[in-house]
Structure formats: C-alpha cells, structure tokens
Amino acid sequence: MQFCDECGSMMKTEDGNWVCESCGYEAARDAEEDASMVTTQGQEESEVVDTSDVDVEDMGPTTGAICPECENDRAFWEMKQIRAADESETRFLTCTECEHKWREDDH
Structure with a gap:
C-alpha cells in the first residue's frame, strides 16, 4: 500500500505507477519495494477461537x-x-x- 506524498490519500496502481485518485499525483513503482509489502490478498481466514476450555x-x-x-x-x-x-x-x-x-x- 502506498500513500500520496501530496495529500496523504491511498494510491492505486496504474500502468507501472502509483496514482492518487484524489489529487492526481503519480509516482513510479519500485519492484523491490512492492515485493516487501504485505497484502491481505490470498491470506487464509483464521480459525474460530474457542475459549470454552479456559477456567x-x-x-x-x-x-x-x-x-x-x-x-x-x-x-x-x-x-x-x-x-x-x-x-x-x-x-x-x-x-x-x-x-x-x-x-x-x-x-
């Protein structure tokens, strides 16, 4: 996830760039930086937490x-x-x- 340096809004990816839909600011994407980002895409849902066995x-x-x-x-x-x-x-x-x-x- 990338945030706009100009207005602070969350940016979207578009044609190899980060683009702010709020103010139009654009920044080039860095493949190495993108690889280090953590996303929720593809994550498994967590199991149900059971507290019934706790005294x-x-x-x-x-x-x-x-x-x-x-x-x-x-x-x-x-x-x-x-x-x-x-x-x-x-x-x-x-x-x-x-x-x-x-x-x-x-x-």
Whole structure:
C-alpha cells in the first residue's frame, strides 16, 4: 500500500505507477519495494477461537458489560486478533455470574 506524498490519500496502481485518485499525483513503482509489502490478498481466514476450555479463575481482568443471558453487569474480557492484521481485534467476554460467552467486533 502506498500513500500520496501530496495529500496523504491511498494510491492505486496504474500502468507501472502509483496514482492518487484524489489529487492526481503519480509516482513510479519500485519492484523491490512492492515485493516487501504485505497484502491481505490470498491470506487464509483464521480459525474460530474457542475459549470454552479456559477456567474461570484464569480468565483475567473484568469490565463493565451487560450479559445478554442473565443481565449481570461484569464480565471477564480478552482481546484476540482473529481477522486480517489491518482490522481491529475482537473482544471476547465471559459473564462473571453465569459464564455465558460472547464477543464484540468493532464494526
């Protein structure tokens, strides 16, 4: 991914050049630099993360969150990167009362 030196917008590739669709700035592509870039194209989706085998006492910190099952106001939480690296982490919650598990994705 390349960003425009003039306006900071994300640039697109076109005929061997990086082209900014916002301001029209163009820059030549460097094959060596392009090879070192990481893309999400062709990456496999991550597996489902299962926290059911974790003991309650090993769950860690708590936060204020309303359980959708029992309406308790505290839950253990854990953050995991389950999608591509350029997307936000997912927060997994476990109710401190009924141990119901749910997750919150950043939309």
